[in-house]
Amino acid sequence: MGLVVLGLFFKKPPQHSKALKKKPNNSSKYSWQYENGYSEPVEIGSSLWDLVLVTLGYFDRYRPVMFTISLTINLLLAYFAYDFIYAKLNYPTYDLTYMRAGYVNQTSATLSLRAPNVTRPFNIEMVLLDTGNYSITVAEIAPVDLFESTDYTATVTVNNLLPGTKYMFFSSDLNRSVTLTTEPLPQFVDKFSFLSVSCMLPHFPYSPLQDPRHIAAFDLYREQAANAQFMVFLGDFIYADVPYSLSEDRSYYQMLYRQVYYSMTKEGNEAWTNLPLYNILDDHEIVNDFDNTQGDSVVRESVDFAWDFYQGDPNPPSVRPDSKYFQFTYLGLPFFCADTRTHRSPNAASDGPEKTMLGKTQLDDLISWLYANKDQPFKFVFFSVPFTKNWRTVIVNEEDTWAGYLHERNKILRVMQEVGGVVILTGDRHEAGSVEFPPQKHGDYPVYEFSTSPFQQYATPGFYIEFEQFDQEDVMLNYISGGKQKLGQFDVDLSRKHQPILTYNLWIDGKVAWQYTIVGYTKRGTSFNGKRLFW
Secondary structure (H helix, E strand, C coil), X not given: CHHHHHHHHHCCCCCCEEEEEECCCCCCEEEEEXXXXXXXXXXXXXXXXXXXXXXXXCCCCCCHHHXXXXXXXXXXXXXXXXXXXXXXHHCCCCCCCEEEEEEECCCCXXXXXXXXXXXXXXXXXXXXXXXXXXXXXXXECCCECCCHHHXXXXXXXXXXXXXXXXXXXXXXXXXEEEEEECCCCCCCCCEEEEEEECCECCCCCCCCCCCCXXXXXXXXXXXXXXXXXXXXXXXXXXXXXCCCCCCCCHHHHHHHHHHHHHHHCCCCCHHHHCCCEEECCCHHHCCCCCCCCCCHHHHHHHHHHHHHHHHHCCCCCECCCCCCCEEEEECCEEEEECCCCCCCCCCXXXXXXXXXXXXXXXXXXXHHHHHHCCCCCCEEEECCCCCCCCECCCCCXXXXXXXXCHHHHHHHHHHHXXXXXXXXXXXXXXXXXXXXECCCCCCCCCEEEEECCCCECCCCCCCCCCECCCCCCCEEEEEECCCCCEEEEEEEECCCCCCCEEEEEEEECCEEEEEEEEECCCCCCCEECCEECCC
């Protein structure tokens, strides 16, 4: 667009020309007729000539400076566009070495690592830290073998740890370390924080002077990472299809993960490598709006040979073998991370009892999980796409969200309102939207959704409103479209036994832009400020 606009601006006919006159018997031949009688032929209608005009400009001997400016600007814009799309291919990052924290509970810790240039096998060592000092000798971890088939990544789980204890894991071969604290026992700790967001694209906003692997949000939110106990990334960790897929080979997807982890694990970002990171699969790790109609080969290359060992293996254990949805607890509170991609019916299918986003098995597991945890004051459910139907405007593909799967959504929502205490966390839209789903019958409880994105990507222009409340089923609490660097921070306070508190902090471009607090209860039927919330 910039090329065309600037081209039109700088390529007007000379002001001293009289007219563009057509030559006889030739539909594509014209000539500029100047006041001094000089004529210069111009061919109109040739696509090649049109491209030359738009790209290089029309040379005017009477305005050489303007032509030079036009040519320079157009060539720079063309280079910037090329650089933004293809520069990443010049940074394959084959030598990337890192170690990061995966799933951590009271007695075990999972480490994810990549090491392409070390002698294999090698050891990872463990140190128990006590107020900053070594309190016990180093413990040996089983050697890890790294293979080309997994892009030299590996996942190591260390068992028999102590709850609420700080450990350091390191490898002299890798020159890398991870320092983390295991989950404490609930009777000793009553507060914790976690982060949630989705969508990040390196080299955005674009700068020709910047490393194309750079993600500035990792620098911006280091403090939030250092103060959190874990993070759930809700998908679109990479963008394999922006602006289009350059390859469907596994090596391409692996390269994109290496580039993101290069930015995340670089020197100075220890807060991120020490933070337990759990990942949910979404469409841009595969292809936009993926719904299983795009073929098995792209799934095999992008998921089986890239996402699984970079993202899936370090996650908490799957609910079922070979599935990508999982659940875990922290200080007794339950978390369910759903897979909204690999089991879904085609987006374009008619909504009804047969259309599903989760698949029957996962749906049954989610409903069983909700009933099993009905006595917990808060229950957190993570979806990669919005649960609300309020994102239903012209440029939003509502069929890709739960708005296209309302029959299944309503079944889930009824159970959530029945058991109470449910908080839904979503991403995907590159906007921040918060919704309350009020109880629809006596004895039910409200459900809340907080949708936060992007971590580092474009934001919807403020003049275009994508988020609208259509009825009283999905009540809008807040909507903010702007901000290229968002982050959701959730602070849980269980210190007041009968009034647990959840506070959502919406960070936008490094500042808290909005905050919302929910008071929960451990006894059914209790009201707060005249409004029934959770029990």
